[in-house]
Amino acid sequence: MSRYLISGGRVVDPASGRDGHADVLIAEGVVAGVAERIDAPDAERIDASGAVVAPAFVDMHAHLREPGREDEETIASASAAAACGGYSAICAMPNTDPVADSASVVEKVWRAGRAVGLVEVVAAGALSRNLEGHKLADLGEMAMSPARVRLFTDDGNGVQNSLLARRAMEYLAGFDAIYAEHCEDAALAAGGQMHEGERASVLGLRGIPAEAEEIMAARDIALAKLTGCRLHLLHVSTAGTVELVRRAKAEGAAVTAEATPHHFTLTDAALDGYDPNAKVNPPLRTGADRAAIVAGLADGTIDAIATDHAPHAPEEKDQELTYAPPGIAGLETALGLTITELVAPGHLTLMQAVARLASTPASILGLDGHGGPLAPGAPANVVVFDPHGSVTVDPARWASTARNTPFAGRVLTGRVLHTFFGGSETARDGAPLGAAVDA
Ligand SMILES: [Zn+2]
Structure with missing residues (x-):
């Protein structure tokens, strides 16, 4: 196994609180040393001067489309995209075909991720059978399978039946798993x-009110308090939801939340040209909602930046807005949007950005070895990125099979230079490495 000496970079590691220049030595799959100056003549030297060295990112929310829609994305192509985006772990949503609502399907997804070997693919399990919201899925079996499912969700569908939501939480609380909504x-x-809102009226499109999200968020917070279950709110999109989470946390409830790069970057104005690539669920909201999400990320009300990577085939996105499926492929633009929209304008420090991208999601998911600390002996899951480097979003060059993004052509600040997973370099300057990529 190769040895790497990442020299002269700025180590930003929220789990240890370290922020300063240091060399990082990777050997035998682990972080072998972090010190002001390390001599390792036999190691491949990576010049990281001007760059940030951080724990590789952890995406709590990605759609890999396998099994079922391998024309849109596969576990291999999504893993490669994640590596290019600076990730060492991604959480695979269960709305596949078949649905990941049983031990056999989650185990298959997890094993396929291991076979590719570019990131850790963490399987999420469905809450209800076939995501139908009627009967609980085999939650305990999925938790005890080799895939060790920790996060359960019917993502794509909110659980409409409050009694089923309560029963799921009561059950999940028993093994400290996460109910994600x-x-x-x-x-x-x-x-x-x-x-x-106003823009939907002008465009003549039917709207989804903010209250559709906030009503369920409020219900779930109430049920989490009742049951003691850990609750995670997926892709928060409204100012009202941010405030509900802020209050719940102040009251000590076990609630966490994530926001996507597109929700902290765009507003519903992105739909003015009826661009199907800006159609997403939950929808892009108003400037005030966007500002509330940025504030929530800054003060820690929102714990994690998650991509909601949602690949779609071009022929599906390339139709009238009303018929196009919602979703944005986000694994390869997350860092650039985070730096451009949050760090460069001064809303978040680099330390906070790395916390939201890496250490906090890893700790919510209980992923040992991911998210730092970058300490001797820890698995070498490391990203090196240039916080000042610019990159023009060009989906044609992505490792993802998908091309659906409203950011094509945009120049972003923040460029992933190297990603390491378990001590192996998995991507270099936007291109995936490793034999398993074409698997
Ligand atoms: Zn969703």
Whole structure:
């Protein structure tokens, strides 16, 4: 196994609180040393001067489309995209075909991720059978399978039945697993194409009100308090939800939340040209909602930046907005949007950005060895990025099979230079490395 000496970079490691220049030696799959100056003549030297060396990122929310829609993305292509984006672990959402609602499917996804070997693929399990919201899935079996599922969600569908939500939480609390919700009241949101508001009226499109999200977020927080279950709110999109989470945390409830790069970057104005690539669920909201999400990320109300990477085939996205499926492929633009929209304008420090991208999601998921600390003996899951380097978003060059993004052509600040997973270099300057990529 190769040895690497990453020299002269600025180590930003929230788990240890370290922020300063240091050399990092990677050997035998682990961090072999972090010190002001390390001599290792036999190691491959990576000049990181001007760059940041940090724990590789952890994405709590990605759609890998395998099994079922391998034309849109595979576990291999998503793993390669994640490596290029600076990730060492990604959490695979269960809305596949078949649905990941049993031990056999989650184990298959987890094993396929291991076979590719570019990132750790963490399987999420469905809460209800076939995501139908009627009967609980085999939660205990999935938790005890080799995939060791920790996060359960019907993502894509909010759990409409409050009694089922309560029962799921009571059950999950028993083994300290996470109930994760796509907060959306289906009746309020039905037929909606974008955020309900002035712009939707002007564009003549049916809207999804902020209340569709907030009603379910409030219900879930109440049920989490009742049951003692850990609750994680997926892709928070409204100012009201941010405030609900802030209050719940102040009261000591076991609630965490994530936000996507597109929700902290864009507003519903992105739909003015009826761009199907800006159609996403939950929808892009108003400037005030976007500002509340940025503030929530800054003060820690929102714990994690998660991509909600949602690859779609070009022929599906390339149709009238009303018929196009919602979603943005985000693994290869997350760092650039984080630096450009949050760090460069001064909303978050680099330390806070790395915390939201890496250490906090790793600790929520209980992923030992990911998210730092970068200490001797820890698995070498490391990213090196240039916080000042610019990159033009060019989906044609992505490792992801998908091309659906509203950011094509945009120049972003923040460039991933090297990603290491378990001591192996998995991506270099936007290109994946490793034999398993074409698997
Ligand atoms: Zn969702």
